[in-house]
Amino acid sequence: MDVIRDFFFCEACQSKAFRQVYTFSMVFQTVNFSDDLIYDRLTDESYECTQCGKIYSKEQVEDKLREFKQMRRSRD
Numbered sequence: 001m002d003v004i005r006d007f008f009f010c011e012a013c014q015s016k017a018f019r020q021v022y023t024f025s026m027v028f029q030t031v032n033f034s035d036d037l038i039y040d041r042l043t044d045e046s047y048e049c050t051q052c053g054k055i056y057s058k059e060q061v062e063d064k065l066r067e068f069k070q071m072r073r074s075r076d
Helices: 059-073
Strands: 018-030 037-049 055-057
Touching: 037 059, 055 059
Parallel strands: none
Antiparallel strands: 018 037, 037 055
């Protein structure tokens, strides 16, 4: 059984090393029927290239990994 491994590479510098970066925020909304605020806590996840600092969203990485899977399936 062969094992094939594809890597996500940085488009800018071709590095394959990334660090996870989290940003935390809160979104506040006013409510028509009350003086209270409704709030949501948000956590955004992104990936930063350790060599050049280019930032990729989680969606960009997931899309590329999905492309790898489709590419390998179409070759079989």
